[in-house]
Amino acid sequence: MDRGTVGSASRGRLHVGVRHHGASAVVTAAGELDHHTAELLRESLDSCADDGYVRLIVDCSQLEFMDSTGLNVLLGARLKVEAEGGGVHLAAMQPMVARVFEITGADAVFTVHDTVDAALAAG
Incomplete structure (x- = not known):
């Protein structure tokens, strides 16, 4: 059941939205995920986990940049x-963001989907 957007916040160059689909939480990160903005994503992911959502889908379709700080947030x-x-699923990664995962080998520890719909369907 889609309850729509249940929360959103912005910090600098990053906007994070959260919506729930049944047992999954979809966390959309839009903009730049770096040392200055990573805490906003960490807070959103932690809040979802604290609320009992252990299947987290991170919608990366609007994520323009991510550095190692952002990668560490996702690994945490x-x-x-x-x-x-549960697990963290990544969806719709842009080439620049996907490259960070490829370079570091982190793509081997996450389930990656082409779209958010595909990630939801896999659940």
């Missing part, structure tokens, strides 16, 4: 929800 969320039997 992955550890947190996997401890509860």
Whole structure:
């Protein structure tokens, strides 16, 4: 069941929106995810996990840039929800963001989907 957007926040060059689809939380990050903005995404992911959503889908379709700080936020969320039997799924990564995962090898530890719909359907 889609409850629509249940929260959103902006900090500098990053906007984060959260919506729920059944047992999944879809977290949309739009803009630039870096040292200055990463805490906003961390807070949103932690809040979803704290609310019992252990299947987190990160919609990267509007994410224009991500550095290692953003990658560390996603890895931390992955550890947190996997401890509860869940997972973090990445969807619709732009080439520049996908490259960060390829270079670091982090693409091997996340489930990556072409679209958010595909990630939801896989659940």
